[in-house]
Amino acid sequence: MGQAQENQTEEHLYQKRIPIFVRSVRGKFRNFKTGVLLLAYIVYFALPWVPWQRASAADQAVLFDLVSRKFFIFNLVVYPQDIIWLAMLLFIAATFLFFVTGLIGRAWCGFFCFQTLWTDMFMFIEHMVQGERPARMRLYKQPWNMEKIFKLGLSHLLMIAVAFWTGFTFAAYYTYAPELLHDLFTGQANQAAYVTVVVLTATTYVAGALAREQICTFICPYARFQGVMYEPDTLVISYDQRRGEGQSGRALPKPGLKTREERQAQGHGDCIDCGFCVQVCPVGIDIRNGLQYQCISCALCIDACDNIMDSVGYPRGLIRYDSERNLESANPHPPRLAWRRLKVLGYAVALSAMIGLLIYNIGTRTDTEVRIEQVRQPLYVKLETGAVRDRYQVHIVNKTEQEVTYQLTVRGIPENALDLGAVTELRVRPGKALKFNVKIDLPPELARDTHEFEFVVTPQIEGAEPIARKASFVGE
Amino acid sequence: MAQQSNNQTTGHVWDDDLQEFTNPLPRWWLWAFYLTIIFSVVYWLMYPAWPLGSSYTKGVNGVNSITYVATTKDGQQVEKTTHWNTRAELMKETNAAAGVQKQWLDQVAATAYGDIAKNPDLMQFVNSAGKTLFADNCAACHQVGGAGHEAGNPQTNQVGFFAPNLADDYWQWGGTYDEISATITGGRTGFMPAKGLAGALTDEQITNVANYVLSLSGEPHDADKAKLGDEIFHNPAEGGCLTCHSADGKGVPSMGGLNLTDKVWQWVDVPGQADAAAKVDVLRAAIIGGFNHVEAMPKWGTRLKPEQIKLLTVYVHDSLGGGK
Numbered sequence: 012m013g014q015a016q017e018n019q020t021e022e023h024l025y026q027k028r029i030p031i032f033v034r035s036v037r038g039k040f041r042n043f044k045t046g047v048l049l050l051a052y053i054v055y056f057a058l059p060w061v062p063w064q065r066a067s068a069a070d071q072a073v074l075f076d077l078v079s080r081k082f083f084i085f086n087l088v089v090y091p092q093d094i095i096w097l098a099m100l101l102f103i104a105a106t107f108l109f110f111v112t113g114l115i116g117r118a119w120c121g122f123f124c125f126q127t128l129w130t131d132m133f134m135f136i137e138h139m140v141q142g143e144r145p146a147r148m149r150l151y152k153q154p155w156n157m158e159k160i161f162k163l164g165l166s167h168l169l170m171i172a173v174a175f176w177t178g179f180t181f182a183a184y185y186t187y188a189p190e191l192l193h194d195l196f197t198g199q200a201n202q203a204a205y206v207t208v209v210v211l212t213a214t215t216y217v218a219g220a221l222a223r224e225q226i227c228t229f230i231c232p233y234a235r236f237q238g239v240m241y242e243p244d245t246l247v248i249s250y251d252q253r254r255g256e257g258q259s260g261r262a263l264p265k266p267g268l269k270t271r272e273e274r275q276a277q278g279h280g281d282c283i284d285c286g287f288c289v290q291v292c293p294v295g296i297d298i299r300n301g302l303q304y305q306c307i308s309c310a311l312c313i314d315a316c317d318n319i320m321d322s323v324g325y326p327r328g329l330i331r332y333d334s335e336r337n338l339e340s341a342n343p344h345p346p347r348l349a350w351r352r353l354k355v356l357g358y359a360v361a362l363s364a365m366i367g368l369l370i371y372n373i374g375t376r377t378d379t380e381v382r383i384e385q386v387r388q389p390l391y392v393k394l395e396t397g398a399v400r401d402r403y404q405v406h407i408v409n410k411t412e413q414e415v416t417y418q419l420t421v422r423g424i425p426e427n428a429l430d431l432g433a434v435t436e437l438r439v440r441p442g443k444a445l446k447f448n449v450k451i452d453l454p455p456e457l458a459r460d461t462h463e464f465e466f467v468v469t470p471q472i473e474g475a476e477p478i479a480r481k482a483s484f485v486g487e
Numbered sequence: 488m489a490q491q492s493n494n495q496t497t498g499h500v501w502d503d504d505l506q507e508f509t510n511p512l513p514r515w516w517l518w519a520f521y522l523t524i525i526f527s528v529v530y531w532l533m534y535p536a537w538p539l540g541s542s543y544t545k546g547v548n549g550v551n552s553i554t555y556v557a558t559t560k561d562g563q564q565v566e567k568t569t570h571w572n573t574r575a576e577l578m579k580e581t582n583a584a585a586g587v588q589k590q591w592l593d594q595v596a597a598t599a600y601g602d603i604a605k606n607p608d609l610m611q612f613v614n615s616a617g618k619t620l621f622a623d624n625c626a627a628c629h630q631v632g633g634a635g636h637e638a639g640n641p642q643t644n645q646v647g648f649f650a651p652n653l654a655d656d657y658w659q660w661g662g663t664y665d666e667i668s669a670t671i672t673g674g675r676t677g678f679m680p681a682k683g684l685a686g687a688l689t690d691e692q693i694t695n696v697a698n699y700v701l702s703l704s705g706e707p708h709d710a711d712k713a714k715l716g717d718e719i720f721h722n723p724a725e726g727g728c729l730t731c732h733s734a735d736g737k738g739v740p741s742m743g744g745l746n747l748t749d750k751v752w753q754w755v756d757v758p759g760q761a762d763a764a765a766k767v768d769v770l771r772a773a774i775i776g777g778f779n780h781v782e783a784m785p786k787w788g789t790r791l792k793p794e795q796i797k798l799l800t801v802y803v804h805d806s807l808g809g810g811k
Contacts, residue, residue, distance in 0.1 A: 026511045225515065388632025392655040392808075393758075395749035400655065432805050433604035447607050448614065448806050 028225060030151060033134055034144040034290040038314025047122050048131055056176070059183035066412040067441045069187035077185055081442055087373065090410055090442070092380070099369040103362065108233070110358035112240040114350060115332065116247040120234060121309035126226050129177070129219035130293065133170045140166040144290060170220040171212070178211030224294040228305050238304060243336040244349040248308055250299040250330050251338065255282035261299075264323065271325055281325050288312035288330055298330055379417075380408035381468045383480045386448070390485045391458075399458035399486035406446045407468060409439035416471040419449070422479065423464035428453055451484065458486030534571050545570035555579040588616065595801070596794040600664040604805045617802025620795060624787065629653055633807035637756060649677070649754050649778075653807045657751040661740035662808075668800045672788035677743050681777030683719070684727025688774070692719050696726055697770035703736045703748045707763040754778070 061072035063085060068076055074083040082089035089096065111118050120127060141147045141162050150159055182204050183191050194200035195208065218226050227234045241247065255261060257280030264283045268274050271281070282299065289297045291311045296303050298312045316330040333346040350356075386402035394400055409415050417437040421429045430450040439445045453461055461484045469477040496506045530536060533551040537544040553575040554568045569575050591612040595603060603609050622631055629635050633653035651659050659677070660670045682688040688696070692715075699716025701708035719726040721734060731744030738746040745754065752758055755773045760766045787796060 026513050389634035389654055393750055394656045395751050397750035434607050437607055445607055446611055
């Protein structure tokens with residue numbers, strides 16, 4: 012916030028972004044963040060290149076084929092009618108977010124969100140090209156010369172390169188990746204691919220390299236409503252005010268204030284006011300002011316403070332994950348995960364129920380979908396012999412990856428009552444549907460007594476179970 | 488943020504103590520505002536925007552224009568280029584859709600009748616396209632599902648308008664592909680003279696013929712009267728019914744004579760009557776009134792294209808009913 016002051020001397024039409032120069036830090040949370048970043052990048056960037064043998068589409072393990080309206084995810088083929096899975100997935104994602112936030116605060120924001128990951132990556136590039144925080148601040152303040160142009164230019168060029176590859180990779184999930192790469196550079200890819208790549212390159216660059224924490228502070232809705240899920244028992248990144256300030260406040264380790272005993276004798280707390288926790292903060296806040304809405308819970312200030320505490324020989328944990336209740340209590344205990352709460356358990360129940368339902372739903376999916384609809388105009392007709400005819404529309408969806416022939420029979424009424432017309436073979440192409448009309452003719456007496464029967468569709472492939480569908484019969 | 492600490496206000500004071508800060512706008516907001524202004528200018532150049540009295544601005548000529556093929560009144564195809572508008576957009580999309588449909592229509596036109604019905608994929612097209620064609624042209628009389636319109640109201644002896652049921656397996660004018668196609672192309676006019684061919688049947692004779700007709704399909708009847716009716720039915724000088732209904736009562740499809748021996752009653756609602764006397768009554772009403780329709784089935788040959796008639800023929804033959 013030190014840079015903020017100079018903007019206040021005169022009135023501006025708009026609020027300028029206050030540049031944040033983040034100092035790098037070592038520590039367990041930094042290592043965890045780096046681990047998550049590596050894993051996420053490997054998965055995201057490599058997945059479109061994983062080959063997978065397919066009969067009806069390109070040999071790509073994960074392919075969201077919008078043209079044929081099928082999503083291929085390894086051996087799972089998702090059809091538009093499976094859209095309920097997406098709804099379930101969104102429900103799971105939302106409850107999981109609520110569940111985790113209720114337990115340990117904005118862990119999603121600090122460690123997993125793509126805004127955090129890409130910003131982290133771009134800060135790493137800056138660090139690599141321009142150097143550590145003091146070097147970057149000096150570069151920022153110095154006039155435009157060759158060094159500044161070169162260093163800033165290079166880092167932004169690298170960021171644009173990463174942003175481009177990010178945009179390309181996103182598009183590669185929707186087309187066969189090797190082909191897209193070739194077509195993109197030879198000008199043969201379709202318009203949608205170019206628009207996607209350009210838009211995503213631009214947004215990734217703007218969000219990760221320019222806007223950064225402003226995305227979280229001003230734009231992201233999650234960031235604003237996650238505070239609602241906090242409870243007094245939620246573990247949040249907190250500065251131990253009591254320990255850090257003592258009675259007389261924080262103080263620099265001047266001579267006479269170096270050892271803990273000396274400081275405590277004079278009423279000063281353990282915080283030596285080195286400002287490291289502020290310098291490493293990617294959103295530019297001071298955690299010592301307490302919980303703030305800008306805080307993305309990345310825990311880097313914990314790493315920074317722990318390092319300082321180690322170097323001055325004080326115990327760690329001046330900044331730590333702790334709950335509001337524990338910090339305020341008269342005799343605090345070591346921080347612990349307080350999960351025995353109605354809210355947390357409620358989220359856990361909703362979460363596991365929906366995960367179970369989704370797994371069950373995917374596990375019991377069928378390769379054939381059959382729908383029978385009775386033709387209602389007219390409901391039935393009388394034939395010359397006095398027999399009664401009902402008509403039905405049969406809808407078969409072949410969800411396998413090969414062409415399948417189906418056999419249609421009836422159960423509960425004579426086999427010969429079924430009239431398929433001139434059609435001799437019901438053949439459905441992979442991933443396609445077939446809608447056709449059938450007639451059921453029953454003699455008068457039987458028609459009077461028949462109210463329900465079954466259509467049976469048997470896929471002519473090995474091991475396929477026949478699928479029965481109830482249908483009602485109307486006669487007089 | 489620290490900018491609130493200097494407490495700059497606009498200087499206005501409302502309601503004694505209500506003041507307004509002059510906090511600066513966020514830069515991103517300001518830029519977004521400028522972008523909307525740029526957007527509006529670009530929009531103005533590309534799309535119809537400003538009203539000018541009876542006209543309007545149409546955007547810069549040649550930018551964002553739409554080219555489509557239009558058919559003039561005399562059937563000529565001309566290419567038109569206009570400024571962007573939703574009507575031209577619709578024309579373009581309709582042309583594209585018609586192009587897709589044409590492939591299927593061509594396939595129907597090129598395939599023999601019997602082979603169309605054997606091909607489930609082609610039948611899928613016939614079902615969806617035929618449904619629309621049928622709804623547009625035929626459903627007014629035959630109903631959406633082809634159930635037709637049953638004529639006859641015994642209470643008022645009123646015949647009403649009659650459109651055969653196309654969903655059953657009886658075909659008044661023949662149920663082969665060629666016969667159905669001929670019916671659609673040339674139209675049909677059903678006719679039955681009142682009171683027999685000569686128009687001179689007495690009341691008693693009419694009752695006898697009605698009983699005979701009931702006997703043909705096994706409905707309850709008076710056997711003695713039916714026997715008398717049999718003679719009138721077959722005597723060209725009296726009833727002369729056999730001319731159209733044929734000697735065995737099965738009807739002559741080329742004349743549109745109904746089959747009187749089956750269980751299908753389309754014109755006169757015999758099965759719906761409670762007792763034998765009522766059944767005789769409705770039949771008598773039909774014989775007395777005859778059948779002389781002004782609302783005949785019109786010719787569609789001049790209105791529909793041959794491939795549309797072919798498609799409708801298959802739809803009527805295979806999707807609606809049991810063609811023969």
